[in-house]
Amino acid sequence: MIGTGETLDEVLPMLPDDKVTFGVIKTSSSDAKSSFDRKAVCFFVYKGPAITVVKSAKFMARKLQVEAFCGQCTKVVAAAVSDDLDSVKDDIISAIKQATVDDSHDIGDSSFKVGKNAHVIAAKEAPKAEEEAVGTGKVWDGKPAAEEEEEEDEETLKENAGQEEGVAEEKDEDEEAAAARKLALAALGDNATAFDKAKLDPEGPPSAADVLAIVRDEKGTPFNWCLFTPSKDALEVWDAGSGSVMEMAKVLEEKGGDKLLYGLSRIAFGSGNMRRNYWFKTDWKGEQCSGVRLIKIKRDCEAPMQTMIGASSFNLACHEPSDISPEAVVAKVKSSCQIEGDGSQLSVSAFVAAYEEEQAEIRAFYEAKKKAEEEKLAKLKWEAERAEREAAEAAEAEERKRVEEEARLAEEARLEAEAREKAEREAAAALAAEQKQKMGVALAIKEIGEANTNAFVLFEIEI
Secondary structure, three states: OOEEEOOHHHHHHHOOOOOEEEEEEEEOOOOOOOOOOOOEEEEEEEEOOOOOHHHHHHHHOOHHHHHHHHHHHOOOOEEEEEOOHHHHHHHHHHHHHHHOOOOOOOOOOOOOOOHHHHHHHHHHHOOOHHHHHHHOOEOOOOOEHHHHHHHHHHHHHHHHHHHHHHHHHHHHHHHHHHHHHHHHHHHHHHHOOHHHHHOOOOOOOOOHHHHHHHHHOOOOOOOOEEEEOOOOOOOOEEEEEOOHHHHHHHHHHHHOOOOEEEEEEEEEEOOHHHOEEEEEEEEEEOOOOOOHHHHHHHHHHHHHHHHHHOOOOEEEEEOOHHHHOHHHHHHHHHHHOOOOOOOOOOOHHHHHHHHHHHHHHHHHHHHHHHHHHHHHHHHHHHHHHHHHHHHHHHHHHHHHHHHHHHHHHHHHHHHHHHHHHHHHHHHHHHHHHHHHHHHHHHHHHHHHHHOOOOEEEEEOOOO
């Protein structure tokens, strides 16, 4: 019980801002000049502005039960709910006016109901949306909030499961793709170019710009020739290799008969300090490559391709593999480039010497790459073994922790049992005190109903 008093003016100062306060008041309408002014008992609720919405909802969910309890103690003919302190008095008077007979009502009016029936009918006709929202856990679409949360959890689990399955499928696809590439390279055998091998790298093959830069480098490995498909705005590698013009001629003979290609090759003469490099552009048009469409592609792409590939020592137009044989290339170098002396250093034998030296460098490149991969695998293996050891140690630590946790839980269970017994004793005592307090409120409400003067009682409930 919060307090008791007589007049409405005494009610207002006693209403706390941070609680939901219930009350029963016996008073009359404010129309003191009415010739038929009667006192009536009104049940009212005040929601303080400082109380949270969630906490307020919990108390409002018990409103009907509290109202029914008050109705058992005395006859209640009106009910009012206020959340504004300034409107409490007006709300109570308005509720009493609507439920009692005075000069402002016509008893024959179909909208007027007398006494207890007015309160009952109003309760039946009142919207239940607020009660459902705050008192029963329901939401506006008719689904319990708990069910909505469960549905959201299920949807989240399904989504996460789908993501995990997608990751697993993506991993399987990557493994299958890698296996397919290895089988393709094995099928090529000795015909595999350096670019074919690069496609098997986990990072993928180098870009067209990187391939071109390697060919332009005097010591660039593993590529010393590259061919690009015709384009007006970007380079796209058709193939690239490390076997000089002999390999390029073989590749074009096997799969370039119907292709229009542009490329760059690096050739060298001599070895050691006497090694000299030359670069030439390749303009390849296969013997089976013809037609109006080809002529248009060549017209549109030739100039852009020459620009994107960049400068060279000379250009070589080729239509068949023999056009890029070592002999043909040596002859083209002698006729197109400025050379020192009588040109005796530019010979097939000097070309072979440079080629053998370059192949040794390329083998060293692949050996270094293989060694790096082996070191990486060894490191991964060491890390896996270390992780396994750490996992075993962690498992042992977890087992110790589990045993300790079981002991701790057993102790907690013992303490909880003692606390529960204590709480049960205290709860029994609190219940007895509540019953006693409730009886005090019930008695006060009964006395208000029996009195002939204005009176009120304010009380709160426990949730």
